[in-house]
Amino acid sequence: MAIKISQGLKQSQNLAMTPQLQQAIKLLTLTHLEMTNVIAEEMVENPMLEEAGGEVDASAQAESDNEVREATSEDFSEAPLMKEKDDFDWDSYADSFNSNSSTPNMATSSGDPDEMPSYENIVSKGMTLAEHLEWQLKMETLSDEEWKLAHLIIGNINDDGYLDVNFEDLIAESGLDREDAFDVLEIIQRLDPVGCGASNLQECLLAQARIAEERSPLLEKLIRDHLEDLQGKNFEKISKALAVTVEQVKKTSLLLQNFHPKPGRLVATPDTHYILPDIYVVEAGGEFVVQVNDEGIPRLKISKLYQEMIKKGAGHKTDEASEFVKDKLRAAEWLIKSIQNRQKTIEKVSKAIVAKQQDFFKKGPKYLKPMVLKDVANEIGMHESTVSRVTTNKYMHTPLGTFELKYFFNTGIGGKDGGVDIASEVLKLKIKAIFDGENPTKPLSDQKVVEILARENLTVARRTVTKYREMLGIEPSSKRKQKD
Structure with a gap:
């Protein structure tokens, strides 16, 4: 078979992902805080960059400081699980176990919650849950084998206070007898906060019930045998099975309000999330308008000193110092353009969102309109991928609260x-x-x-x-x- 070889020219277009273009795309995806950190690093590494003169208006700065705040786990904390004299609400209690909230319920049916001891006064804020448990464990008399198992248990307890591995595997690794191993586990579960080291909710609650000031055999039976019935509010079924009245079941179940479904969260320090909005939406003349947040973003310019160095070294193309300065000049110019492009793109996308969602800002979340990335991309003449990058990890501060830009996109x-x-x-x-x-x-x-x-x-x-x-x-x- 003959092979035909031909030669020809073909014209095509390809997008070359230069380092400069990669940097511009990266800036689009960064949060406000991340971008200011990147700029600070670039200013240290690139002598061509200088901050332009001029101070931020003091009143504008004060206003911005009032609007931007630090978001902590308290912003997402749950309502108290119980109210005095109410029936036990198992659904709320189960929710507190399943949710990511780290706020414990410290209220009890008797006594003032303000009089409860504060864990901030007991545990150092810098101490992890594992360190807190090991610190208490030093007061116990344990053999070397028991210490080995204790460290294995504590090392596998998650922030909620639960054992993340099969306890039988830890027993096998420690070499201890099962009876001795369970004695060590019980010691850890009695440490403060009580219940840490349990494998499930039932075990955790039983550990807390056993050390209660007034032990209740009925409560322990409820936890051991009837948690699902409590969840289903099958009080009649429980009363028949335990030969007690429905009122006794309800009254005893109220004691669960003193227990913590996630005891580890009483000590484990929750992550703090810093949210700095990239956009502020304010009302002006009955319409909602966009203001891009430039706080913390320095106005950059090219250093005049190094510009003069480039001019003086123009006739020395082989001069390494001159080439170094030229490279830094190109990098500085590209960074300045990329920052400007990022801010303008965020502004365009935000204006398109606000224009489309005016009813949302005027009347509330129930009036959010269907909107997809393509709608905004077509409106501002950009690609959907660009809009997607801009809306990732970007937040908009509005009179209704602070929202991630992606919140506004709904099919x-x-x-x-x-x-x-x-x-x-x-x-x-x-x-x-x-x-x-x-x-x-x-x-x-x-x-x-x-x-x-x-x-x-x-x-x-x-x-x-x-x-x-x-x-x-x-x-x-x-x-x-x-x-x-």
């Missing part, structure tokens, strides 16, 4: 067969409101919610309702039914 749902198209986030709020307003004795099924939404001209599949119900942490109707 439209419910518009099939002539129905009304609404944002997925709005649909989630509607579904939550429907479940919140249901009769506890006759909880709504997912299909029933579909029918209720249909009355509002929203065509939604049952599986969609199920998905949003699960996202909201709402149990199926069979488990929500209130039983006397």
Whole structure:
């Protein structure tokens, strides 16, 4: 078979990912804090960069300081699990175990919560949970083998206070007898905070029940054998099984309010999240407008000293010092352009979002409109990937609160067969409101919610309702039914 070889020219376009372009793309994805850190590093490494003169207006600085704050775990803390004289709310208690909240419930049915001892006064803020447990363990008399197991246990306790590995594996590794190993585990579970080292919620609560000032055999039976029944509010079933009254069951279950489903969080220091908005949205003349946050971003310029060095060394192309300065000049110019481009792009995207979502800012989250990346990309004449980078880890401070830019992008749902198209986030709020307003004795099924939404001209599949119900942490109707 003959092989034909030909030669020709083909013209094509390719985007070369130069280091400068990579840097520009990287700047788009950085948070406000990350970008200011990058600029500070560049100013140290590149002598061509200088900060332009001029001070930030003092009043503007003060106003910005009032608006920007540090977000901590307290912003996401849960409501108190119980109120005095209320029935025990197992759903709320279980939520506190399953959620990421680190705020413990310190209130009790008797006594002033303000009089409770503060863990800040007991535990050094710089001390980790493992260090706190080991510090107490030094007061115990343990053999070398027991110490080995104790360190293995503590080293595998997560921030919630639970053992992350199979205890049987730790026993095998330690070489201790099972009985002695469980004695060591019990010692650790009695340390402060009580319950750390448990493998599950039941074990954790039992450890706390055993050291209670007034032990309750009934409470321990409830924890050991009837946690699921408490969750399902099957008080009648429990009373029959334990031969006690329903009132005794309810009263005893109230003691659980003193226990902590995640005891490790009483000591483990939660991560602090710093949020500095890239955009501020303010109302002006009845409309909401965008202001880009330039706080902390220095106005850069090229050093005149090094510009003169370049001019003087223009006739010495082989001079290494001159080449070094030229390289730094190009890098400095590109950085300045990249910063300007980043801020302008964020401003364009934010203006497009605000223009589209005016009803949201005027009336609240229920009026969030469906919007996808393509809508904004077409509006501002940029690629969807650019919009995606700009909206990642960028926050917008508004009169309604601070939101990540991605919050405003929601696909439209419910518009099939002539129905009304609404944002997925709005649909989630509607579904939550429907479940919140249901009769506890006759909880709504997912299909029933579909029918209720249909009355509002929203065509939604049952599986969609199920998905949003699960996202909201709402149990199926069979488990929500209130039983006397």
